[in-house]
Amino acid sequence: MNNHDFLTIQGLEVYYRQNKQSIDALENTNLTLAEGKIGVIIGPSGCGKSTLLNVIAGLHHDYQGEIFIDNQPPKVYSDTALILQEYGLLPWKTVQENIMLGLQIKKLPKTEVIHRTEEILEQMGLASLAKRYPAQLSGGQRQRIAIARSLVLKPRLLLMDEPFSSLDALTREEMQEYLLNIWRETKLTILLITHNIEEAVFLGQEIFVMSPFPGTIKRRIPNYLAGSYDSRGKIEYLNMVNDLRSSLQGGKTNDKME
Amino acid sequence: MIKWNRYTRLKRVEYIYASLLLLLFWWGLSLLINNTAFPPPHHAMKSLIEGLGDNLLVHLGVSLYRVLISLFIATLLGVSFGLILGKNRSLDNLVAPIIYLTYPIPKVVFMPILFILLGIGDLSKIVLITLIVFYQILVTTRDAARNLEEEYILSVKSLGANAWELYWHVYLPGCLPSILTALRLGLGTAMAVLFLVETYATQKGIGYFIMESLSRMAYDDMFAGIIAMGTLGFILYLGLDLAEKKLCRWVKY
Numbered sequence: 001m002n003n004h005d006f007l008t009i010q011g012l013e014v015y016y017r018q019n020k021q022s023i024d025a026l027e028n029t030n031l032t033l034a035e036g037k038i039g040v041i042i043g044p045s046g047c048g049k050s051t052l053l054n055v056i057a058g059l060h061h062d063y064q065g066e067i068f069i070d071n072q073p074p075k076v077y078s079d080t081a082l083i084l085q086e087y088g089l090l091p092w093k094t095v096q097e098n099i100m101l102g103l104q105i106k107k108l109p110k111t112e113v114i115h116r117t118e119e120i121l122e123q124m125g126l127a128s129l130a131k132r133y134p135a136q137l138s139g140g141q142r143q144r145i146a147i148a149r150s151l152v153l154k155p156r157l158l159l160m161d162e163p164f165s166s167l168d169a170l171t172r173e174e175m176q177e178y179l180l181n182i183w184r185e186t187k188l189t190i191l192l193i194t195h196n197i198e199e200a201v202f203l204g205q206e207i208f209v210m211s212p213f214p215g216t217i218k219r220r221i222p223n224y225l226a227g228s229y230d231s232r233g234k235i236e237y238l239n240m241v242n243d244l245r246s247s248l249q250g251g252k253t254n255d256k257m258e
Numbered sequence: 259m260i261k262w263n264r265y266t267r268l269k270r271v272e273y274i275y276a277s278l279l280l281l282l283f284w285w286g287l288s289l290l291i292n293n294t295a296f297p298p299p300h301h302a303m304k305s306l307i308e309g310l311g312d313n314l315l316v317h318l319g320v321s322l323y324r325v326l327i328s329l330f331i332a333t334l335l336g337v338s339f340g341l342i343l344g345k346n347r348s349l350d351n352l353v354a355p356i357i358y359l360t361y362p363i364p365k366v367v368f369m370p371i372l373f374i375l376l377g378i379g380d381l382s383k384i385v386l387i388t389l390i391v392f393y394q395i396l397v398t399t400r401d402a403a404r405n406l407e408e409e410y411i412l413s414v415k416s417l418g419a420n421a422w423e424l425y426w427h428v429y430l431p432g433c434l435p436s437i438l439t440a441l442r443l444g445l446g447t448a449m450a451v452l453f454l455v456e457t458y459a460t461q462k463g464i465g466y467f468i469m470e471s472l473s474r475m476a477y478d479d480m481f482a483g484i485i486a487m488g489t490l491g492f493i494l495y496l497g498l499d500l501a502e503k504k505l506c507r508w509v510k511y
């Protein structure tokens with residue numbers, strides 16, 4: 001294991017048991033991500049992306065192989081935050097109460113819970129939404145609140161399952177930049193899932209391509225174009241997008257597995 | 259939920275207007291029937307006011323006690339078991355057949371048995387009402403918990419919540435609208451069963467008051483009792499409305 005590899009996954013296998021049948025969701029999956037990097041997982045529907053994220057988040061203990069986050073297994077490691085596709089905000093709690101929830105579960109003293117919640121709402125420019133319920137927010141606002149709810153816990157690893165997929169194109173680009181800004185400020189390690197090739201190239205410093213039947217990571221692509229707005233229209237960028245597309249379609253043979 | 263709100267959330271004027279219309283209808287009907295067994299509303303009202311000064315309040319109090327205790331126990335048990343079953347699939351698979359089989363049995367048939375086993379005091383009455391309402395709340399709560407979005411559960415789990423915190427922050431509030439709807443239906447059933455159990459082997463309760471008036475052919479008193487019982491149910495209903503307004507503000511968005 002490399003010393004600076006913050007997240008390492010080796011020979012991961014995950015099965016789902018259903019009606020006495022066992023479904024092979026992930027097989028021999030390997031992944032490493034250095035601290036402070038943004039990794040993007042891309043792959044066809046049903047290839048096990050959410051499964052992989054849930055295992056890393058410690059929600060699914062039934063796996064074989066090794067997973068270490070900062071040298072600790074997911075069950076022990078507690079500085080992970082997970083944001084799901086529909087954001088997972090509780091409709092019966094206000095924005096403020098949703099953000100407080102994680103801190104309350106961590107059993108922090110009440111004054112600190114309130115202080116940190118106000119602080120993050122202020123920092124992220126969301127204070128005016130504090131008393132609203134999630135149903136009273138736009139998709140982009142909900143996403144921001146979900147991010148705030150994660151960041152208030154000061155995590156070191158942020159996992160996001162198709163975070164921007166239900167947003168319209170404009171809001172989506174806005175949110176991608178929003179996320180990059182947060183990353184620049186916090187230097188969080190982020191691992192996110194997307195179906196969108198352009199998004200993968202724009203955000204992913206490391207891109208992991210998954211294939212189905214059984215699900216595994218078949219290719220890892222380091223991407224030096226990530227995060228730069230200017231490169232979006234350039235030849236290299238388009239090349240990368242095309243490369244990724246053909247890789248996803250399974251046609252490419254010169255896989256540069258590293 | 260929306261339907262319920264439309265039909266239950268009335269404005270004050272609407273209450274008054276509906277009550278007046280009802281009284282008018284009653285009055286017209288009494289003129290039409292023209293029989294001492296169906297007195298006009300003002301006779302019943304007069305009797306009601308006299309009764310309240312006398313012992314009607316005691317009967318009402320006893321009934322209120324019986325129905326409230328029953329609803330309380332039924333809700334406590336029904337919600338707890340419902341949430342536990344809804345959360346734990348394997349346990350539910352074990353218990354579901356039993357519930358499925360016993361659910362359609364009209365539980366009132368156990369009344370004679372309960373009278374024999376538990377005596378003719380308050381206990382048997384409370385147990386019967388509780389049993390009936392418990393089933394309604396149990397099944398509704400379990401189904402609501404089963405159908406709760408997986409996403410809410412996963413996201414709160416990922417915050418490190420234990421089972422107790424999941425119940426408290428996710429399952430209970432998420433199922434509350436359904437629970438309150440079940441309670442509304444349960445309240446109607448509870449009042450009906452209350453009347454039934456109070457017509458047997460007791461000297462107290464509004465059901466007894468009504469049947470006793472009947473046997474004395476004191477029809478004004480009987481209708482005073484009916485008004486009192488209806489009002490009791492109505493006030494409890496309003497209480498549930500208030501609870502919903504307070505606890506489920508998020509539903510309307």
Ligand SMILES: Nc1ncnc2c1ncn2[C@@H]1O[C@H](COP(=O)(O)OP(=O)(O)OP(=O)(O)O)[C@@H](O)[C@H]1O
Pocket residue numbers: 016017018023024025044045046047048049050051052215
């Ligand atoms: N709870 C479960 N029980 C049984 N099988 C499951 C369960 N969850 C997922 N699976 C199966 O495991 C496989 C991987 O599912 P997963 O949700 O991880 O895919 P995904 O890559 O996230 O797909 P999508 O892009 O559509 O979200 C699928 O074949 C799915 O049917």
Ligand SMILES: [Mg+2]
Pocket residue numbers: 049050051161
């Ligand atoms: Mg998925």
